[in-house]
Amino acid sequence: MDFTPHTPDDVRAMLEALGMQELRELFADLPDAILEPELNLPAPLSEQEVLEHVSELAAKNAPAGKAFLGGGQRPHFIPSIIPALVQRGEFLTAYTPYQPEVSQGVLQAVFEYQTMIAELTALDASNASLYDGAAALAEGVLLALRQTRRMGVVVSQGVHPEYRQVLATYLHAVGAELRTVNLQDGLTPEMEFGDEIGAVVLQSPNFLGAIENPAPWIEAAHAARALVVYVADPLSLALLKPPGRWGADIAVGDGQPLGNPMNFGGPQFGYIAVREKLVRQLPGRLVSQTHDVDGRRGYVLALAAREQHIRRAKAKSNITTNAQLTALMGAMHLATLGPDGFAEVAKASVARAHALAAELIRLPGVELVTPEPFFNEFALRLPRPVQSVRALLAERGLHAAAPVSQEYGENIALFAATERHGDSDLHELVQAMGEVLS
Amino acid sequence: MDFTPHTPDDVRAMLEALGMQELRELFADLPDAILEPELNLPAPLSEQEVLEHVSELAAKNAPAGKAFLGGGQRPHFIPSIIPALVQRGEFLTAYTPYQPEVSQGVLQAVFEYQTMIAELTALDASNASLYDGAAALAEGVLLALRQTRRMGVVVSQGVHPEYRQVLATYLHAVGAELRTVNLQDGLTPEMEFGDEIGAVVLQSPNFLGAIENPAPWIEAAHAARALVVYVADPLSLALLKPPGRWGADIAVGDGQPLGNPMNFGGPQFGYIAVREKLVRQLPGRLVSQTHDVDGRRGYVLALAAREQHIRRAKAKSNITTNAQLTALMGAMHLATLGPDGFAEVAKASVARAHALAAELIRLPGVELVTPEPFFNEFALRLPRPVQSVRALLAERGLHAAAPVSQEYGENIALFAATERHGDSDLHELVQAMGEVLS
Amino acid sequence: MKRDFPVLFERSRAGRRGTLPPAPPEVDLASLLGGDNLREAPPRLPEVDELTVVRHYTNLSRRQVGVDTNFYPLGSCTMKYNPRVNEAASALFAELHPYQDPDTAQGALQIMYELQGYLAEITGMDAVTLQPAAGAHGELTGMLLIRAYHESRGEGEQRRVVLVPDSAHGSNPATASMAGYEVQEVPSGPDGEVDLDALRAALGPQVAAIMLTNPNTLGLFERKILELIDAAHDQGVQLYYDGANLNAIMGWARPGDMGFDVIHLNLHKTFSTPHGGGGPGSGPVGAKAHLAPFLPLPLVKREDGRYLLDYDRPQSIGRMRSFYGNFGVMVRAYVYIRMLGAEGLKKASAMAVLNANYLRKKLAEVGYRIPYDRLCKHEFIAQPPGGLKALDVAKALLDYGYHPPTIYFPLIVKEAMMIEPTETESQETLDEYVSAMAEIARRGLEDPEWIAHTPYHTPVRRLDEVAANRKPVLRWRPEGED
Amino acid sequence: MKRDFPVLFERSRAGRRGTLPPAPPEVDLASLLGGDNLREAPPRLPEVDELTVVRHYTNLSRRQVGVDTNFYPLGSCTMKYNPRVNEAASALFAELHPYQDPDTAQGALQIMYELQGYLAEITGMDAVTLQPAAGAHGELTGMLLIRAYHESRGEGEQRRVVLVPDSAHGSNPATASMAGYEVQEVPSGPDGEVDLDALRAALGPQVAAIMLTNPNTLGLFERKILELIDAAHDQGVQLYYDGANLNAIMGWARPGDMGFDVIHLNLHKTFSTPHGGGGPGSGPVGAKAHLAPFLPLPLVKREDGRYLLDYDRPQSIGRMRSFYGNFGVMVRAYVYIRMLGAEGLKKASAMAVLNANYLRKKLAEVGYRIPYDRLCKHEFIAQPPGGLKALDVAKALLDYGYHPPTIYFPLIVKEAMMIEPTETESQETLDEYVSAMAEIARRGLEDPEWIAHTPYHTPVRRLDEVAANRKPVLRWRPEGED
Numbered sequence A, B: 001m002d003f004t005p006h007t008p009d010d011v012r013a014m015l016e017a018l019g020m021q022e023l024r025e026l027f028a029d030l031p032d033a034i035l036e037p038e039l040n041l042p043a044p045l046s047e048q049e050v051l052e053h054v055s056e057l058a059a060k061n062a063p064a065g066k067a068f069l070g071g072g073q074r075p076h077f078i079p080s081i082i083p084a085l086v087q088r089g090e091f092l093t094a095y096t097p098y099q100p101e102v103s104q105g106v107l108q109a110v111f112e113y114q115t116m117i118a119e120l121t122a123l124d125a126s127n128a129s130l131y132d133g134a135a136a137l138a139e140g141v142l143l144a145l146r147q148t149r150r151m152g153v154v155v156s157q158g159v160h161p162e163y164r165q166v167l168a169t170y171l172h173a174v175g176a177e178l179r180t181v182n183l184q185d186g187l188t189p190e191m192e193f194g195d196e197i198g199a200v201v202l203q204s205p206n207f208l209g210a211i212e213n214p215a216p217w218i219e220a221a222h223a224a225r226a227l228v229v230y231v232a233d234p235l236s237l238a239l240l241k242p243p244g245r246w247g248a249d250i251a252v253g254d255g256q257p258l259g260n261p262m263n264f265g266g267p268q269f270g271y272i273a274v275r276e277k278l279v280r281q282l283p284g285r286l287v288s289q290t291h292d293v294d295g296r297r298g299y300v301l302a303l304a305a306r307e308q309h310i311r312r313a314k315a316k317s318n319i320t321t322n323a324q325l326t327a328l329m330g331a332m333h334l335a336t337l338g339p340d341g342f343a344e345v346a347k348a349s350v351a352r353a354h355a356l357a358a359e360l361i362r363l364p365g366v367e368l369v370t371p372e373p374f375f376n377e378f379a380l381r382l383p384r385p386v387q388s389v390r391a392l393l394a395e396r397g398l399h400a401a402a403p404v405s406q407e408y409g410e411n412i413a414l415f416a417a418t419e420r421h422g423d424s425d426l427h428e429l430v431q432a433m434g435e436v437l438s
Numbered sequence C, D: 001m002k003r004d005f006p007v008l009f010e011r012s013r014a015g016r017r018g019t020l021p022p023a024p025p026e027v028d029l030a031s032l033l034g035g036d037n038l039r040e041a042p043p044r045l046p047e048v049d050e051l052t053v054v055r056h057y058t059n060l061s062r063r064q065v066g067v068d069t070n071f072y073p074l075g076s077c078t079m080k081y082n083p084r085v086n087e088a089a090s091a092l093f094a095e096l097h098p099y100q101d102p103d104t105a106q107g108a109l110q111i112m113y114e115l116q117g118y119l120a121e122i123t124g125m126d127a128v129t130l131q132p133a134a135g136a137h138g139e140l141t142g143m144l145l146i147r148a149y150h151e152s153r154g155e156g157e158q159r160r161v162v163l164v165p166d167s168a169h170g171s172n173p174a175t176a177s178m179a180g181y182e183v184q185e186v187p188s189g190p191d192g193e194v195d196l197d198a199l200r201a202a203l204g205p206q207v208a209a210i211m212l213t214n215p216n217t218l219g220l221f222e223r224k225i226l227e228l229i230d231a232a233h234d235q236g237v238q239l240y241y242d243g244a245n246l247n248a249i250m251g252w253a254r255p256g257d258m259g260f261d262v263i264h265l266n267l268h269k270t271f272s273t274p275h276g277g278g279g280p281g282s283g284p285v286g287a288k289a290h291l292a293p294f295l296p297l298p299l300v301k302r303e304d305g306r307y308l309l310d311y312d313r314p315q316s317i318g319r320m321r322s323f324y325g326n327f328g329v330m331v332r333a334y335v336y337i338r339m340l341g342a343e344g345l346k347k348a349s350a351m352a353v354l355n356a357n358y359l360r361k362k363l364a365e366v367g368y369r370i371p372y373d374r375l376c377k378h379e380f381i382a383q384p385p386g387g388l389k390a391l392d393v394a395k396a397l398l399d400y401g402y403h404p405p406t407i408y409f410p411l412i413v414k415e416a417m418m419i420e421p422t423e424t425e426s427q428e429t430l431d432e433y434v435s436a437m438a439e440i441a442r443r444g445l446e447d448p449e450w451i452a453h454t455p456y457h458t459p460v461r462r463l464d465e466v467a468a469n470r471k472p473v474l475r476w477r478p479e480g481e482d
C-alpha cells in the first residue's frame, strides 16, 4: 500500500494535461544509464500484514518499563493524557511554524516550553529544543567558544561518556582543543583554567550519579573568563539547586526524564538555556511573543538571522529540524505534574534509589563507587563481569546493571530507580542480584 | 485522585460566597438519618497505581484477537487511523448534539453514517444508532407492531438466540405474542402468517451461518400485511443481496463487524434501517440536512417529536443515549475500506471460513451442521462436549468452538474465520482440533 | 471564503482506494455463496484515499466542541471531565471475545464482579446488574424487575399504573410505557418538589411504582423523601430511583438507605465515562434483595476463587442485551471508582454541589432569575432576565466559547436553563462564565437584534430546523438522484 | 469576543494539582542530597488541574494546522501524509532502554539492521548509519566522513574548501562551516542548474567536497550530473548528496549510481515519519565503501543470526549522538518501506513528480510565472503575477484553508514560491488549490488593500515580527516581573 490517491484514470488525465503518455516521461531528464534500477526490497505489505510483522519483531524484545537502568534514560510514568494530546494530528503533522497565523498552537506551546526550561534552570532563555542531550552539550560548547572567541575546552569526566564522545567529534571538526579532567573518588577535582579555555563543562549529578559541588569550577572558570556549560538531568532540577543559581552560563541536558518514552534511546529532546547576554548566540529556533495587527497577543519565530536559512555559512548552527514534538511532551508532562507533582516524582526516585543502594551494598563483594550524596542513580563495583550480571538478570526478566565504560574502573555497573518502582520491585531485584552474584 | 480543581482556599472562598462554613451545609436538605454513610470501597489510587492494577487484571485474560469465535462478534482488523480519529477529544467528550452550530462534527458524521447504512441495507433511512443488535431487533419489532397495530410476532430460530431472548423480554413487557419457528435442517421453513401477525423476523446468514432464502417468508408476510424485520450482519451486505432488495421493510443488526473492537461483547452499536413510510416511527435520533441563515449547508437533529424528551409517555422509544461513538467508528471503517476494500474483507472472511470448514469436517466424528451455502461462520457437531473442547483449545492459546445452545442440538459448536486468519492460523487450529478430539 | 463543508461522499472518485486489506484468496463467490444470493451492485460507499479520511474526520472534529474544548454545563448530563486513563485502561481489554472460555477472561470477570459490588455499596442496594447499555435501558430493566415482582405476587394484573412527577426526565414516562404501564403524572408543588398530598391521593392498589429522580430535575433534593417512600411502601408500591443525578449525592447519602427499591446509574455521567457524542453509555441497575431474583441474565458471581457467568436464575426477567453489557464502559467506571475511593466520590459530589450553588448565587447577582432560589444540588434552573429567551442566551453563549445549558427543560419552568457545572470546573471558569452571562444579558436587552441573530462566529449559524422537520433529508444522495 | 488565548501559566492557581503521582516515601531530602544542594524555591511551573491541561493543549491544537487538516505544499519539506500505522508500530517499542542487554532487544536491532540495508539499497550506497537525528545532523556526519577520508589520505590540511551551489539549502553551507570547511558558492546557470564551467573552474586540490541536492531546490534535476561528478572525482573531490529531496527520484535512480560518495536522507520527509511541528526527525547517512570505515559508532551488524552493536570500528569519526539515533523514527520509516516495497516507492516518486508538474502547468495557465518552466521533479518555483508579493499570496492562502508554499527560498529567485505538493494529494485537491490561487491573483491585483491585509479568518492575523526581533520576549513572566 503506497498512500497515493491516484486512480489509473487520474494518472492518464494528468499525464495528458502535460502532453505525456507514460510516467517514464516524467523522468526524461535523468541520464538513461542510471534509470530504473532494480531495487531488491521485500514485497509490499498491507497495514494488517505489516503490523503483524512488526508485532512479531516487538515480541523478540523484553520491554524494560521497570528497568533499573539509567545513564541518561530512565523509565518514568507517563500520564495517559500526554500521548492523547501530543498525538493530535495538528501537532503531529505540522512542521516548523513558518506561518504564524495558522501555527499558534505549536508556537505558543514552544513559548511555554521555553519558559519552563528557563524556570527549571534558573537561566534567562531557552531555545525551542535540540536533538538530544549530547547535541545540546556540543552546541552549548560551540556557543561558548563563539562568544569567548577561544578554542580550548575542559570537560569533567563526570559528564556522560557518550556526550563527551559526541562533543569530541564536533570539536575535532572545528579544530578546538578538548581536555578531559578525570574524576577523583567519583567527583570532579578543583582546578584552574588558562586563558585559552573558552568553555568549561561539568555535569551534576554526574555520570556516576554523584551530586557535584560546582561552585569551585564555576568560580575558576569565570576567573579565566571562560563560560560554564552545566549538564543537568532536568528531573534533578525539581529538587537540586539549578545551574543558574550556581552561576553557570549555559545549561544543557536531555529531556527524556520529563516523561518521554525511552524508545531504545530516541527520539527525545535536548534542551539548552542561557543567560540573557548569550541569547543571540543560541542555535536553533526561538519563539517570541508579539501581537497581531488587531493588537491580539501572538507568537512568532524570532531572531532567525542566527539560523542557517538566512545566515547560511555564517549561521550559529546548521540545525533545522529539532525535536519539537518530544519537547512538547516534556512541557505537557511538567504542566500535568505541576511543581508539587514534579518534586514528588523526583523525591520518589531519590528515595527508591537510596533504598536500593542500601540493600545492594549489603551483598557480598558489592561496593558503592558513587560518593554520597547521590541522586537517583549510583554505580557499584561488582564481584563479577557486569555484562554477564546484566545478562543473568535479563533471564529473570529484570533489566539492571548497565555496564560502565572501563575509563571509570573495572566491573562498574550503573543502577537507577524511579517512581515506577515499588517496594516489591526493589525486593525482586535485590533477591535476583543475590542469586546472580553468589 | 479525584479530578476536582478546588484548592482548600477555593473551597473556603466559594463557601463564604454562599454564607457557609462547611461542606456539610451543602447537604443540609438531606435527612439526617441517612447522611454520610461509611462506604466500604478500596482506598484511592493514583493513575500510575490504577494502571498497574488494571494491567495485572488484563494479564489474567488471554486476548482473542485471532479468535475463531463468532456468534455476533468476530475479530476484524481495525486500521490504525480509526482509533486515532475517533479518540479525538471533540468526538469523545461531546454529547447529543443539541446545539447544532457547535456540533456539526458529530451531526455530519451521523448524517454520513445514516447514508452508509441506507446504502448497505438498500433501504431508505437509518437512525443514528441503537445500543446493539439485540436492542435494534426489539425496537424494529416494536416499530412494526406500532405501524401495523398488531400484537403478534413470528421469529425464526435462525435469529441469534440472545437477540431472541432480548426480544422476548421486550415483547412480554408490552403484552405482545412471540412465536418461534424452528429451523429445519438448519434453515427457516416456509410458512404462512395469520392477520394477527404484525412482524415477521428472520436472520440471514442465520445463527448457524447459513444463507437463507428470505423470499418465501417475505412474500408470505406481505400477503398477511405484516412487516418483515431482517437481521443482517453488516459485513455480509458487502457481498450478499441486501434486505431492501429482498423486499424487507426493516433491517437491523449489530455493527461490531464494521471494525468495532470486541470489548468482551460491548460496546458496539445496533443499526436499524427502514423504508420511507416508516421513518416517522423510527426510535432514537435522526439527523437531517438543512441550511443556516447564511444559506450554508448544515445538519440538525430532526423529527424530535418521536422522542422521549418531547413525547414522554407517547414516545416511540425511551432511548436517549445511543452508541454514537462506536457507530462513528463503523462509519470511519466503511469510509476507510471503501466498497472494494469492504468486499475484499468479506471475501477473505468467506474464503477462510470455507477453507477451515473443509479441513475440520475431515476430522473423525466431526459433522457440518450448517447447510451450504454459508457465509463466514458455520456450526459443527463435535464428538465431545463442546465446553471441554473450547477449554482444551484455550490451553493451546486458541479460541474456537463457541458452544451453541441446546435448542439447536447436542454438542454443536460455532466456528468463524475472518481476514485476520492466515493459512498458518487455520492450520494451527486444524492441528489442535485433531489433537483435542482424538 | 467559508464554503460548504463537503460530505465525504462528495470527495469520492471511482476506483480510489483507502486502506488496502491483504489480497483475499481467489475464490468463486457465486459457487460458495450461491449466485442468486449475491449483491448486484456494491453499496455506494465513498471511494477515498486514507489521507482524505483523516482530513475529513479531523476537520469534522474541529467543527465540534466537547468537554475537552469548552465548559459544557449541560444540565442533567453531568458533563464532567473524562479522564484519559479510562481510555488507556479499557484498551487493555479490547480483544476479548464474549464467547471465549471464561477461564481465559478471569480479569475481565473480576472487574465486573467488583464493579457490581462497588455500585451496590455506593447506592445501598443488594445486587447489581451491569447489563443495560444506557440510562433509559436501565430504567426499562428496573421497571421490568418491578413488574416481575408484582407478577410473582399475583399483583401483575392489578398494578397497572406508574406515577411520574411532572418534572421527570422524559425517559421515565417513556420507559413506563415500554414496560407496559399506564403513566400518571404527579404535579410538583410550588417549592419544586413533588406535591406529597397529590401523590398520596394517587397511591393505591392499582399503582405499581413511582419513578423519582432525587435530586429532581430542578436540582432540588426532595426533602420529604422518607415520608413519601413510607407512604408508597405502605400501599405495596415500589420505588424507582432514576440515578442519572447521583453525582449530586455520591458518598453523602444512598438511595437504598432512603428506601428506594431499584435504581439505575449512568456510568457515562456520574462515573466519568465519555459521552461520545451521544453514547455508548452504560446503565447498571441496582436492586434490593426482594427484586434481585428477577435481575437479567447473566450475573457475574464468584465461586472458589473463580469468576463465572451465572445463568441459573429461574426468576430472571430474561435478557436485556446481547452478551454482558457495555464492558468497555464498565472498565472505565471501575478505574474511576478505584482512583477516587470513597473519599474521592464524596468530594466529587461536594464540589459538584458547591459549584452549582456558587454559580446559582453569582448568576442571580447579575440578573438571572432563579425560580427555586434555595440550596440546590448538582444543578439548578435559571431564567434569563427581562424578556430574553433561553434560546437566544444559549446561542449567544456559543460565541463566547461556552456550550449552553440544557434549555426548555424541565417543561414545568418557562424559558428554563438547566445548568450543571459539575465538580471538575474551577472557580475561575465559573466566574468567567458569569461574566459572559452578564454581558450577554446586558447586551441582549440593549440590542435585541444582536442577540436574536447570534451566534456569529460558529462554523455554521442558526440552522433551519423547521425545514428539517417538514422535509427531512436523512441521507446524502448523488446529484440528480432524489 | 475574540480574546487573547491565555498562556498556561496564567491559568495557574497556587496549590492546584494536576496528575497526582503515588505518594512518595517519606525521606529527609536534606540528608540524602545535602542541604546546600537543595533548590531554594521550586521552579514556577503552572499549577493546573488535569482538565485544564487537556483543554489548553486541545485548544492550542485547534489553533494549528497540519497535513492532517490542510493541503500543505511547503517546498523542500515533503509534507506528505504520515500514516498512523507508523505511530501504532513505533509504540510497540517505546519501553526499550538503550542499555538493556542487546539479547533482549533483538527485534529492535533487527529493524535497525534491515533498515540500514533497505536504505543502502534505495540510495545505491554500501553502508548506512542511522545515528543522525535529522537531515542537517546527517549532513554534518557525512561531511565529517569526507573529512576523515581526506585526513586518512594525508590530504586533510590541503582540502579546506567545500563547494556549494548558490541554490543550496541553507543547512549545506552551515554544515560545511561546522565541519570546519570554508564554503565557496558556485553560481547556477540561467537554466537553474549548476554552472558546470564555473564549477570546473572552482575545482582543485584545495577542494574537499561538493554538496549537491539533486533535484536541486528549484526542483530541477541536474542533467549534467554524471559529467559533473566525473570532473570532481578526477580532482579527488568527494560528492555529497543532500537527500532531503529523494522523494523526487526514489526507485527511478540512485545517487550511488550517479557517483555520489555520501548521502543523507530525511526519514521525516521522504519516508513519511511525521514532522511533529519541527521534529524529531532522523537523518541516516549512506556512504560508499571507501567512506564506510569512518561511519560513526556504533553500527548494527549481524553475526550468527544475532544482531549486535558494533563498536569495534577504529577509523570511525566517533559518535554523533547518544545511543543509537532516533530509533522510534526508524521504526516508522521501516514500516513505510515495508508497506510500499520497491514498486510503491517508485510509484510514490512518480506521483510526486506528476503532481508537481501538473500543478506547475495549471498555475502557469492561471497567470503565475514559472521562472524555470520545464519538466520539474517533486517541486517547482512559481512567482506571483503582476506586482504581487509572495508573502501576500501566502497570507491570502491561509484564508482559503491552505498552508502556503515555502516563500523567498531559494534565494536566487525573486518572490519565490517553492511548491511541493507531494504524492499523497489528489488531482481534485490540486485543482481546487489552483482555483484558489487564481482567485487570489485576480482579487489581489484588483484590490491591493485586500491582499495586503490578509489573512482575515485565522486565529490571529499578521503578527509584528519586527517587534519580536527587536525586543524578543522569549518567556512568560508573571505580571509585574520584568
Ligand SMILES: Cc1ncc(COP(=O)(O)O)c(C=O)c1O
Pocket (backbone or CB within 6 Å): B319, B320, B321, C076, C077, C134, C135, C136, C137, C169, C171, C172, C213, C242, C244, C245, C266, C281, C282, C283
Ligand atoms: C434524569 C435522567 N434520567 C435518565 C436519563 C437517560 O439516560 P441515558 O441517556 O443514558 O439513556 C437521563 C439522561 O439522558 C437523565 O438525565
Ligand SMILES: Cc1ncc(COP(=O)(O)O)c(C=O)c1O
Pocket (backbone or CB within 6 Å): A319, A320, A321, D076, D077, D134, D135, D136, D137, D169, D171, D172, D213, D242, D244, D245, D266, D281, D282, D283
Ligand atoms: C534540501 C534540504 N536539505 C537539508 C535539510 C535539513 O534537514 P533537517 O531539517 O532534517 O535538518 C532540509 C530540510 O530542512 C532540506 O530541505
